[in-house]
Structures are given as structure tokens and as C-alpha cells.
Amino acid sequence: MSEEQEYIDSEAEQGEELYLHYSFTVDKKQGPIRIDKFLMDKMQQVTRNKLQNGIRAGSVLVDGKTIKPNYKVRPLEVIEIVLPQAPTDAYRVEPEEMDLNIVYEDADVMVINKPAGLVVHPGLGNKSGTLVNGLAHYFQHVLPIKAGNNNDRPGLVHRIDKDTTGLLVIAKNEYAMTHLAKQFFDHSVxxxxxxxxxxxxxxxxxxxxxxxxxxxxxxxxxxxxxxxxxxxxxxxxxxxxxxxxxxxxxxxxxxxxxxxxxxxxxxxxxxxxxxxxxxxxxxxxxxxxxxxxxxxxxxxxxxxxxxxxxxxxxxxxxxxxxxxxxxxxxxxxxxxxxxxxxxxxxxxxxxxx
Missing domain, CATH: 3.30.2350.10 (Pseudouridine synthase)
Incomplete structure (x- = not known):
């Protein structure tokens, strides 16, 4: 992919929900095994902690029903899982001080009113000055996380375009992010x-x-x-x-x-x-x-x-x-x-x- 095309794709990916939906059918010869272990074999890029958060948040369904963390899978069951989409960029997000118009905040979520002209997520053409840069700076003072670490930083489950204004919800921990991702998937937001x-x-x-x-x-x-x-x-x-x-x-x-x-x-x-x-x-x-x-x-x-x-x-x-x-x-x-x-x-x- 050319640098120009990568920029176009990155800039154009605004205004979407950020979750991933997976579906698995248990093999008919599968023996009893805890569902988190089963899913870790299927989804090696996903940590056990993320999967357990997904189960607690109701984001893991077996034959359409929520289950407990110690559930053991059975042959031919259909497992569906919705998880937040991990950042796909390769850029280290540098914290930048920014005035955030915070509408609401507690220990788990924050709602902001985004102004026009503010890009939400870093990309090739916008490595700095984005909302995520501002959030990285803000969160390093209020949460025990490592600034600039994409895997540990709380974040977005949806985005709005650079020149669109208005409300965005931000998750402040992994569980909240997983729970909100499921709500977006269910269209209950x-x-x-x-x-x-x-x-x-x-x-x-x-x-x-x-x-x-x-x-x-x-x-x-x-x-x-x-x-x-x-x-x-x-x-x-x-x-x-x-x-x-x-x-x-x-x-x-x-x-x-x-x-x-x-x-x-x-x-x-x-x-x-x-x-x-x-x-x-x-x-x-x-x-x-x-x-x-x-x-x-x-x-x-x-x-x-x-x-x-x-x-x-x-x-x-x-x-x-x-x-x-x-x-x-x-x-x-x-x-x-x-x-x-x-x-x-x-x-x-x-x-x-």
C-alpha cells in the first residue's frame, strides 16, 4: 500500500463503531474444556484477561445465552463473542496536553463533547494533535497505566468524523470497553x-x-x-x-x-x-x-x-x-x-x- 493510500484509508476510517465479532462452532469430537481455554486456542491474539472480561460483560454467548467464566463447552455449540477492536496503527501515542470538554466522568466511563476540526484517532497524516493524544495525557494523571502503551490505554468504542461535532463515550478500563462494545453491537446505544x-x-x-x-x-x-x-x-x-x-x-x-x-x-x-x-x-x-x-x-x-x-x-x-x-x-x-x-x-x- 502506498503512503498516500494509507493516509486516505486512515483518515476515512472516522465515524465508525470499533468492535470485532467472532463466531465458532465447537467440533463434534471436542471434550469438555473451560470456555476461556477453548477460546484462547481459537483466538491466540486475545489475552485470557480480555476473554474473561468479555464473559463477565455478557459479550460471550453460547447458543445465544450468556454463560459463567467456569462454563465448559460441549460439542456442536455455537459460540459468539464481541470484543473491542484493538488499535491497528503502529504509532506510539505521545501524550499531549489538551482542553477536553468533559460532559460526564466516573471511574469507568467518560463522555466528551468533541469540537470541529479535532481528529479522533492517530493515523499516517495525523500522528499528533488527535483526541487520543489528549486522552493519553489526561489518563496518565488519573489512572495507573503506562502512557503511550496502546494495549493498556483505555479508549474508544466509536468515533466521529474530524469536522463533525458532538458526543463520544470513552472507556476508562478494559471491562467498560468490552461492555460498551457489546452495546454498540446490540444496537442498544x-x-x-x-x-x-x-x-x-x-x-x-x-x-x-x-x-x-x-x-x-x-x-x-x-x-x-x-x-x-x-x-x-x-x-x-x-x-x-x-x-x-x-x-x-x-x-x-x-x-x-x-x-x-x-x-x-x-x-x-x-x-x-x-x-x-x-x-x-x-x-x-x-x-x-x-x-x-x-x-x-x-x-x-x-x-x-x-x-x-x-x-x-x-x-x-x-x-x-x-x-x-x-x-x-x-x-x-x-x-x-x-x-x-x-x-x-x-x-x-x-x-x-
Whole structure:
């Protein structure tokens, strides 16, 4: 792989859930053996501690049921396991002091409100200045871990794009990370996004089901494949909250979390996110030919020179207490100013009419 291609792949892997799903069928001649030992033979790259955390977190199922750590496997049983995805980069993460907008924190989890322009995870083109660098610095002062050690550092079970704002949950220990990964796999984590898109959606609310994979002609994009085979399952529910004649404010509820899911799904519907350069939303896609309107849209692009997308709400079960935690963060200033500008535009049209 070329250096340029590696950078593209690394940068484009934002906005996804970070877990791995495994499935094994026990051989019909297998004798009784503890499940952790059985799985260690099958998954030699996974430590016993990780497997035991997975069992405790309910992330290991035998024939669809949770089991205890001392469970012994039986012939022909189907074992499924969901574990957090380990970091795949080869870079040592250097701690960097960073102002983190912490919404909530306890001994097990932390929720932050990510600003626009902050890359979540280091990659070839972003070895420093990422959220993970900031977390490494923060955690070295509050947790007994070795800074820069990718295997011991608490971390992410999902990501959002560099220029998308909003809520992220961070696991502060291995057990919490495993428990949260299972929740993302089960689609029990609730996430709502606010987006400004081009045009009026018809119908005004609906459900988008379309597998997502890289665009073969542009690997910086994800696109919908309708063959039902290519790509990963992706489901987005949407509802129009306000219509501004040429743009619409939309609430998006994720059932899955794939790379660029909302951005790709809205583009698939013919309504790219406003100011989304990667998907063509940074051009005038709806509206008049008058110079005054063009100037208005250009001013809107200047106010919010990024995709108009904000991860507004986040809800999950606390890994230890079992209590449901729900968070909401306000729309950031640039996005709020953009919405206000379109509201005023709509009012001016109504007055003229």
C-alpha cells in the first residue's frame, strides 16, 4: 500500500463503531474444556484477561445465552463473542496536553463533547494533535497505566468524523470497553444527530437501509450498494424538523454506526449535507440563479466551513451500575448561526411573497 493510500484509508476510517465479532462452532469430537481455554486456542491474539472480561460483560454467548467464566463447552455449540477492536496503527501515542470538554466522568466511563476540526484517532497524516493524544495525557494523571502503551490505554468504542461535532463515550478500563462494545453491537446505544441538508426530503421522515462500502472510484467516499452483499449493513432513521425552502434541518437516529453513515445515506437520497466538501455539499445544489442568493449561500459556507452535522444525544447502559445514562449537548455556535441564517432567509421569502 502506498503512503498516500494509507493516509486516505486512515483518515476515512472516522465515524465508525470499533468492535470485532467472532463466531465458532465447537467440533463434534471436542471434550469438555473451560470456555476461556477453548477460546484462547481459537483466538491466540486475545489475552485470557480480555476473554474473561468479555464473559463477565455478557459479550460471550453460547447458543445465544450468556454463560459463567467456569462454563465448559460441549460439542456442536455455537459460540459468539464481541470484543473491542484493538488499535491497528503502529504509532506510539505521545501524550499531549489538551482542553477536553468533559460532559460526564466516573471511574469507568467518560463522555466528551468533541469540537470541529479535532481528529479522533492517530493515523499516517495525523500522528499528533488527535483526541487520543489528549486522552493519553489526561489518563496518565488519573489512572495507573503506562502512557503511550496502546494495549493498556483505555479508549474508544466509536468515533466521529474530524469536522463533525458532538458526543463520544470513552472507556476508562478494559471491562467498560468490552461492555460498551457489546452495546454498540446490540444496537442498544442511542444516538441522535442534527444535520442540515440540501433540499426538502420526500417523504419528510423515513428509514434508510443501504449497505455502505468504499466508493471504488473515490476511496475518500462511502456509497450505498444495493446488491445486499457488498459492504456493511447500515440503517439511519430520519425526520425533517424544519424546512428552509432550499435546505432542511433533519434529525437522524442511528441504528448502526458505519463510516460516514449519515453523510453517505443523505447523499444517496439526493440530499448531501450542507457544506460537506467530500460529498459535494459545498456547492449550491438547490436555489435560484440570482447573485443575491449566491452571495447568501457563500456567506453561509463561511460561517460553517464544514459538514453541518452534530452528534447531539448519546445514551447507553453504565457498564458497572447498569443505570441508563442519557446525554445531550447543544448545537455549536457555527452550526447555530448557520441555522439562524437560513431561518431568516425563509422569513424574508415569506415577507416578499
Amino acid at each position: 442511542t444516538r441522535e444527530y442534527t444535520a442540515l441538508v440540501w433540499g426538502d426530503l420526500e417523504p419528510a421522515e423515513g428509514r434508510i437501509e443501504g449497505n455502505l462500502a468504499r466508493n471504488p472510484s473515490n476511496r475518500m467516499q462511502m456509497i450505498v450498494f444495493e446488491d445486499g452483499i457488498t459492504g456493511k449493513e447500515a440503517v439511519t432513521n430520519y425526520k425533517t424538523m424544519e424546512s428552509f425552502y432550499y435546505t432542511s434541518l433533519v434529525n437522524c437516529i442511528l441504528e448502526t454506526g458505519r463510516t460516514h453513515q449519515i453523510r453517505a445515506h443523505m447523499t444517496y437520497l439526493g440530499h448531501p449535507l450542507f457544506s460537506d466538501a467530500r460529498y459535494g455539499g459545498d456547492k449550491i445544489l438547490k436555489g435560484t440563479i440570482f447573485t443575491k442568493y449566491k452571495q447568501f449561500v457563500d456567506n453561509c459556507f463561511k460561517i460553517c466551513p464544514r459538514q453541518a452535522l452534530h452528534a447531539r444525544t448519546l445514551g447507553f447502559e453504565h457498564p458497572v451500575t447498569g443505570k441508563r445514562l442519557n446525554f445531550e449537548c447543544p448545537i455549536p455556535d457555527d452550526f447555530e448561526q448557520l441555522i439562524d441564517k437560513w431561518r431568516k432567509y425563509l422569513m424574508s421569502r415569506k415577507i416578499e411573497e
